[in-house]
Amino acid sequence: MIQSQFHDVRDAGSSPAGSAPKPIVVTTDDELLDDVLRLAAAAGAAVEVVPDPGAARARWAPAPMVVVGEDQADALAFLAPGRRPAVYLIGSDSNDPTVWRRAVAIGAEHVVFLPDDEAWLADRLADAAEGRGNDALVVGVIGGRGGAGASVLATALAVTASRRELSAMLVDLDPIGGGIDLVLGAEDTTGLRWPDLADSRGRLSARALQAELPGRHGLAVLSWDRGDLLAVSPESAHVVLAAASRACDLVTLDLPRRLDPAAEEAVAACTAVLLVVPAEVRAVAAASRVAATLTTMTGDVRVVCRGPAPNGLRGTDVAAALGLPLAVQMGPERRMSEQLDRGEAPGLDPRGPLAHAATELVEQFLSERQVSAA
Template sequence: MTSTITTHQAKTSRRGAGPARDSETAPVGTAGPDSTARSGSAPRLGLLRATSRTGSAPTRPPSVFPTGRDRTAHSAARVACIGADGPLAAQIRDHVSAAGAQLAPESDLSGCALLVVAASALPLTAPLPPRTPVLIVTAQEEVASSTWSAALALGALAVLRLPAESEQLLSLLADLTRPRSRALMLGVVAGCGGAGASSFAARLAGAARRHGTVTLVDADPRGGGLDLLVEAPDGEGATWAEIETLGPEDGAALRENLPVIDEVRLLGAGDGPGAQDVMLPRALSALAALDGTVVVDLAPELVPSAHEHLDALLLVSRADDHAVRAAARRLRDWALPVGLAHLVVRRRGPLDARDVAEDLALPLAASFRDFSPAVVPLLDVRRRGADRAARELLDALAEEIPA
């Protein structure tokens, strides 16, 4: 603990100094195994142009980098109708079309902005996608008590009678399917101890400054603290201890009250308690409703609480057998959705980055040479190494997903 404090004090005088000298690192290699071949799912976002470590073009396809949900709805929102038939189904179809939305098949509920469920189909036997709004509709003039009970169990927003409450249905459809921007949510987690995940998360946040507002979230309560890592001023802004009553509509207020370090807002712990599995999803949900980029430095034990809110999870690993084995165990424990996890390799070890990706069955998002411990993320921005890897990764995302 003493050495950490001493290092922080020694670095404090450097903030505000001139640009750091260029590092001696080599260009970042971004080639990796094709995730589509392993997962069987269609690629949702193209990543960087692949180059090998020697600069020659690889023969394999480039990696893909997915997003869990569109940050901005550029096409018609999808609405699924469950259990309706006959005149009721026709009325729902007409309302969805009038709201400018697209009716999705009942067999494919993925990516739907709203689910409209016929009361006659209740209670449902199959689970619905999490965090997707639900409306219950009925052609009956009187709503049965069993329908109200089932609607309450589903967390439905409303129970509507058609055609009597046609205007209310149209209003809700228009409101719930209108285009909304949302933050790009990127999680960063270590595959093993000493992988450099916190440092890469800070560099990723620094690279995102060119693309808009950035929030860096310290969600590693057992770590040394991102505030020390990036040399944040002491005692400024909100911390985890002060946001216990945070609600889903409080994202803007939360972000405005966070300390700003080199144009990056930081949600950290300071000297207080860090992120917990109950509080973390609330904070991520509130921040996701905003614009910009949110980078989350995750503790391994908090990945299950956070992954539903992420567009991608970047697993940072060293390039040695011990690190690969540790990362494989963590991946098994997390049981992540297909396509969410991508690999970032810190080339510290005897293995090639592409071999690490193959062993872990993950697409390779980026790799970089080891960095000097004297380099301060956000303050010391280098042209190569981890900073270059982060810049190229964020540039690719900005091109593929317009803000």
């Protein structure tokens, strides 16, 4: 049998005192157990092997995940341990109708058939090991024209989320934008940049990503360096953003106005995209082209109208002209250029218009997430 990082409770009455609950594997099938332990080892997940259904029932509720072999499904169903998420039944034959009846009887969310579903099961074990069951809010920010202030707003959203004690990450998808670490004032902070992650494939550890990125003001930032790399592949962007989403409560993306394939992948991962448009007629005209592209890629694009408005153009007028909902109208932030030159992150002053707008946006997104989860 493959040896792995697991706790076997064949002869034990309980888990070690004070230890965090682990995913449990309920089976007496040694061949099946070898397969699951191999996948758990690859995923970096410690599991408990619980061959006895009675012992499994005692661990059923607190376990982050339950994997049940078909050999123990009937006995577990008889004990009726209660409905819960993240229960997976490993079946032997997808054409056998009794497999599906057993899955219903134990409340399984998914029936796994090995080896076809090995990658899927390994991902679920890795999720359990990382201790996160929910994906982050992923908010993209893009300028309607050059210099609209998208990078500033993206940074302010992340700073605001961190101030609210949310786990936040700021991700720069604009390779020619100069580096959003400069906007945050973290350019001298050591840590990974995009060139270090450009070859990412498969699955990236959320914990490792968050730990290795530069950080400031309580949030992590993934930026470009000042080197020659000007693009990453869509696959690498997908891998990195998936890890970021598992690691945090809120991920804000600074998107380029010209979307390359990696940025298109990022837009597809967004909960919503904010289009920052200065209250100017020419800015609205430029933003209309950006909006036309975005709305073919995602169903939730909202306008952030930024003042001043020299001709009295209102946020509602800007949004109506673009055919998009208005998220917030933001007044001008005085002395922003001087603050950025001093390395002061946008949104730190809670009294400024930028911080007020960022707070309103974060509250909007959190309120919508609560409603959708209800």
